[in-house]
Amino acid sequence: MLLSTYGSRGDVEPLVGLAVQLRALGAEVRVCAPPDEAFAQRLAEVGVPLVPVGPSARKLTKAAPAPSSLPERAASLIAGQFESVTEAAEGCDLLVATGMVPAAAGALSVAEKLGVPAVSVTFQQLTLPSPHRAPLAYPGRPFPPEVTDNRVLWDLDARSINVLFGEALNTNRTANGLAPVADVRDYVVGDRPWLATDPVLDPWRGNPGFDVVQTGAWILPDERPLPDELVAFLDAGDPPVYVGFGSMPLHAAKDAARVAVEAIRAQGRRAVLSRGWADLSLIDDRDDCFAVGEVNHQALFRRVAAVVHHGGAGTTTTATQAGAPQVVVPQAADQPYWAGRVAELGIGAAHDGPVPATESLSAALRTALAPETRARATAVAATIRTDGAAVAAKQLLDMIGKGQQSMTA
Template sequence: MLLSTYGSRGDVEPLVALALRLRELGAQVRMCAPPDEDFAQRLAGVGVPLVPVGRSARALTTAAPSPSSLPQRAAELIAGQLDAVTAAAEGCDALVATGMMPAAAGALSVAERLGIRSVSVTFQQLVLPAPHRAPLAYPGRSFPPEVTDNGTLWDLDAQSINALFGEALDTNRASIGLPPVDDVREYVIGGRPWLATDPVLDPWQGTPDLDVVQTGAWIVPDVRALPAELTAFLDAGTPPVYVGFGSMPLHTSKDVARTAVAAVRAQGRRTVVARGWADLSLVDDRADCFVVGEVNQQALFGRVAAVVHHGGAGTTTTAARAGAPQVVVPQAADQPYWAARVADLGIGAAHDGPTPTFASLSAALGAALAPRTRARATAVAATIRTDGAAVAAKLLLDAMS
């Protein structure tokens, strides 16, 4: 079985969960993913072979390339997928494709060329056309403000995706003897995509055109102990507030860290700061803050008063499972959606915009730290499914047999 992705930690970690479940059922698994050191270490730690593909995802993200370079980057991604996935797929019976759309298109093209089964997976439903909501706009390709009909907007979305990625995909497909694709989005999503999200956090309403299989989120049970120094910090006082932005680069990271710590202190709380791809750090040498790198979030979130984060699907789900109230400061893509879901469920607050001020973050923290929010977060935590990866693994093996 080959699992293929290109993206951030949020694109890689769910596939680790699926890989482990597949192995428990007797399948052999390997993964195509970006060559970043943290991904390589993560996969080596669980014994899943990594076939590196493309350039560093972290370097690409933190470089903040211009929107006009999207077609060129898509061509590189697709070509890289064709090279790496073709070699990695030797002897495989099925391929699971996810991650950035051009990368998934390249991987699915390899499966088509080799005649093996393939499944397209998304870790957020906003890429799936649905009449009750509008699509996300790609950077530099905003929709006309006068167009408000969702059906028309989805048609424009398909046109935009074709303009960005169609030529690159067709050129690379021709190089392996495949015909051109009329609709890139439709090719990648297919008629029966898998949605690997929790149905409470991310309820799928259904559409007549898509037979979506919602498996639940793919989560790896993390049994790692917290570092001794972090445990000592947690034990030394009341539960702190966690502040971290995952794989978001945050070019104003120093200001964000300073603002966040000041707002947390104003609530009378201590702070755990996660470095992440933004490379957040301590703002002074006071003893009420502690900085962490890669850490067991499942264990840590169970010991904090609240989680301030960017709104990635994985972090949102982990915090929800832990019963930790959340403050979501969305930066891009699907993150405003997850912020809204947190607010709608009453398990935290959605910050308005990507750049918090002392006043705005203080207000959001006040809401998240209210007793009623903690009670609601505890109640919702009991409803979050933990079997999504097991469900997906069984579906895959049943389909193969």
């Protein structure tokens, strides 16, 4: 089976969890993903080969290319999908496509070309059309402020996606003997998309036009021990507050680290700073702060007083599973949605805007550190399912089995 994506750590990590469950059921698995060393290392840890596709996701993110270059970058990405995924998918029984829309469209087109069954997956429901909410606007293509009807906004979203990616996708499809598609978004979503999120944290409010398969989040149980130095820091005092922004570059990272540490100290708490793609670092040599790189978040979040983060789907789910109160400082894309869900569930606070000040972050921390928030976070944690990847793996293998039976019937 081939699992294909292009994006940040949040796009790759769920496939690691799925791949492990598939292998446990006897399936052979490959993953197509960006060539970043961290992704290759993570997959190597679980014995799954990486087929590199496209440029480094981290370098591309940190370069912060202009929104006007998106069609050009999408064209390159789609061409890379046809080249790399075609070779990787040879002999596969099924392809799972996720990640950025152009990457998913390219991978699904490869599956179509090869006659391989395919499943389209999203790790947040905001890309699935629904009358209950507005779509996310693409950079450089804001929706008209006077338009408030969600159905009209979703029509505009489809037009934007066609303008951004339609020509590149159809040029590659035609060159590979495939008919052009009239609507890129409808092609990617299909009529039975999969939603790999937790139904408590992310209840599906849907569209009667298609049947969504919600499996639960694909999170691999992490058995890695925490570094000795980190354990010693945790043991040396009260639970600290964790701060990390994952794959967000945070061009004002120094200010963000200073603000975070000052706000945490104002609550009388210690801090653990995760470097991440923002390269957060300590602001002084006081012994109440500790900086970490790649660590086991599942273990760490169970030992902290609160988690301050960007609101990525994976981090939000991991913190929720751990019962850790959260402060979400959303930066882009689906992150304001996850911030809202954390606040709605009463398991933390949603910071207003992507750039915290000491005062605003302190206020959010006071909410997160309140005893009632901890109690609510503990209660919600008990409702979050942990078998999403296992459920998905079984359903995918069942699909292959049914397909093979129909071919021999």
